[in-house]
Amino acid sequence: MTAETIDLDAVSVRALNRCLQGREGPVAGLRFVVTNAKGGHALAVGLTERVQVRIRGHVGYYCAGMNQLAAVTVEGNAGTGVAENMMSGAVRVTGDASQSAGASGCGGLLVIEGSASARCGIAMKGIDIVVGGSIGHMSAFMAQAGRLVVCGDAGAYLGDSIYEAELFVRGRVESLGADCVEKELGAGDACRLEALLAQAGMDGDATKFRRYGSARQLYNFRIDNAAAY
Amino acid sequence: MCGIVGLYLKNPELRPHLGRLFAPMMGEMTERGPDSAGFAVYREDSRKERAKVTVCCVAWDYDWPALAAQAGLELGVEAAVEPASNHAVLSAATDSATLREWIEAGHPELRVTSSGAALEIYKDVGLPADVLARFGVSQMAGSHMIGHTRMATESAVTTEGAHPFNTGEDLCLVHNGSLSNHHCLRDWLRDRQGVRFQTDNDSEVAAGYLTWRLQEGASIAEALEASIGDLDGFYTFAVGTRNGFSVLRDPIACKPAVMAETDDWVAMASEFRALARLPDVEAAAVWEPEPGRVYSWSGDT
Numbered sequence: 001m002t003a004e005t006i007d008l009d010a011v012s013v014r015a016l017n018r019c020l021q022g023r024e025g026p027v028a029g030l031r032f033v034v035t036n037a038k039g040g041h042a043l044a045v046g047l048t049e050r051v052q053v054r055i056r057g058h059v060g061y062y063c064a065g066m067n068q069l070a071a072v073t074v075e076g077n078a079g080t081g082v083a084e085n086m087m088s089g090a091v092r093v094t095g096d097a098s099q100s101a102g103a104s105g106c107g108g109l110l111v112i113e114g115s116a117s118a119r120c121g122i123a124m125k126g127i128d129i130v131v132g133g134s135i136g137h138m139s140a141f142m143a144q145a146g147r148l149v150v151c152g153d154a155g156a157y158l159g160d161s162i163y164e165a166e167l168f169v170r171g172r173v174e175s176l177g178a179d180c181v182e183k184e185l186g187a188g189d190a191c192r193l194e195a196l197l198a199q200a201g202m203d204g205d206a207t208k209f210r211r212y213g214s215a216r217q218l219y220n221f222r223i224d225n226a227a228a229y
Numbered sequence: 230m231c232g233i234v235g236l237y238l239k240n241p242e243l244r245p246h247l248g249r250l251f252a253p254m255m256g257e258m259t260e261r262g263p264d265s266a267g268f269a270v271y272r273e274d275s276r277k278e279r280a281k282v283t284v285c286c287v288a289w290d291y292d293w294p295a296l297a298a299q300a301g302l303e304l305g306v307e308a309a310v311e312p313a314s315n316h317a318v319l320s321a322a323t324d325s326a327t328l329r330e331w332i333e334a335g336h337p338e339l340r341v342t343s344s345g346a347a348l349e350i351y352k353d354v355g356l357p358a359d360v361l362a363r364f365g366v367s368q369m370a371g372s373h374m375i376g377h378t379r380m381a382t383e384s385a386v387t388t389e390g391a392h393p394f395n396t397g398e399d400l401c402l403v404h405n406g407s408l409s410n411h412h413c414l415r416d417w418l419r420d421r422q423g424v425r426f427q428t429d430n431d432s433e434v435a436a437g438y439l440t441w442r443l444q445e446g447a448s449i450a451e452a453l454e455a456s457i458g459d460l461d462g463f464y465t466f467a468v469g470t471r472n473g474f475s476v477l478r479d480p481i482a483c484k485p486a487v488m489a490e491t492d493d494w495v496a497m498a499s500e501f502r503a504l505a506r507l508p509d510v511e512a513a514a515v516w517e518p519e520p521g522r523v524y525s526w527s528g529d530t
Contacts, residue, residue, distance in 0.1 A: 039503075
């Protein structure tokens with residue numbers, strides 16, 4: 001099936017998004033190629049249908065935000081907040097991603113083939129994020145559910161104030177944030193991780209990763225602090 | 230918010246087109262800063278041993294040729310003036326400190342925006358596109374430019390409050406962010422170190438801080454390294470030097486920046502879209518500068 005090309009030098013971002021959202025006609029099952037992205041913001045946001053979208057070139061902020069069902073590939077780098085609040089579907093960035101990649105995502109799979117900068121997976125709520133390179137500081141801050149897999153290194157304060165997400169890092173972790181601890185990587189964990197890596201199209205021996213999660217010490221008020229009131 | 234951009238042309242063949250390449254970069258940052266705009270252009274004077282001082286005047290009918298004539302007479306050197314909108318570049322066969330002092334002592338109606346051998350700074354209130362057109366940026370030649378589009382937070386929307394700020398001979402600074410300890414730092418720099426300030430602007434304090442560090446003998450990279458500990462707040466700085474520029478983001482990376490480089494040029498901007506129309510950008514190395522790390526680029530000008 002051939003893909004329809006949408007040239008952002010010819011149409012507005014609003015027109016692009018209306019088309020991809022199926023508001024100009026049914027789009028389920030269709031393929032689109034977006035050209036001349038030129039770092040534009042809010043490209044391919046709010047998609048709710050099973051469409052395939054390839055964006056050629058670097059994109060700006062919030063690309064593929066609030067995605068449901070759609071498969072969006074960015075052939076280049078992505079700016080702040082790529083796939084933020086994703087519900088389902090798949091978003092792939094072939095280059096690097098800026099801050100807050102996958103922020104607050106509830107589901108679906110975000111793959112960043114390069115590296116992601118600070119706050120990757122901040123407040124993630126069920127999304128799976130696989131990063132081929134490294135991630136910046138304060139990643140998975142207040143993460144609640146989902147999995148963050150990092151094939152490279154993680155910056156400072158990884159998983160600060162984490163609730164229940166799972167973090168896997170193959171390289172060096174600069175430091176762990178409050179209440180984030182290393183946990184055993186059991187055979188079952190390695191098996192699940194291997195499946196996720198395969199799904200993301202990443203090679204790698206799952207047993208080479210280390211697993212981190214919540215110590216659950218911040219869940220409840222510590223009665224020792226009652227005297228402060 | 231604010232937007233910042235910088236472009237250095239490594240390929241001398243592109244230098245006649247500097248302004249034409251740079252103007253769209255600033256225009257693209259209008260949404261980040263629609264209230265005022267300013268830029269620094271570095272163009273070497275073929276006549277060596279010559280100083281340039283950019284001045285700004287509120288009066289639109291200022292007699293610039295008379296200023297040049299007076300400067301020539303009183304300083305005993307050849308002097309020339311090139312007006313551009315409400316700014317003008319006064320140049321003379323002397324050193325820039327002498328020229329700057331002569332203006333500041335005898336012409337309180339003028340405000341100096343820059344001094345050096347290659348640097349000129351132009352800035353004004355209004356939409357970036359209008360400001361760029363006012364100064365004829367598209368026709369400007371040179372080796373590199375640093376620019377700023379402002380959305381004011383800490384001080385008034387005035388020409389004086391617009392960036393870039395001159396930070397000493399051939400040095401300038403643009404800032405995206407906000408500093409929280411600028412009041413006490415300004416007092417300390419002014420009262421204890423003799424640094425002069427023109428405004429209440431927080432970014433000017435960062436510029437004054439770098440000026441002081443450089444006077445103390447630091448390199449621009451060392452001065453920026455030291456600023457990480459001394460300046461409290463959030464920022465991305467771009468600092469122009471006579472032969473290049475430096476970029477620094479605060480350690481927690483509150484403010485964005487992206488850099489790109491090809492064989493012909495190196496550029497930085499708040500957002501990639503400002504770089505998206507540069508020649509051969511598709512083939513450029515594009516990366517996000519790490520927080521708390523000084524990036525410096527300099528070439529032979």
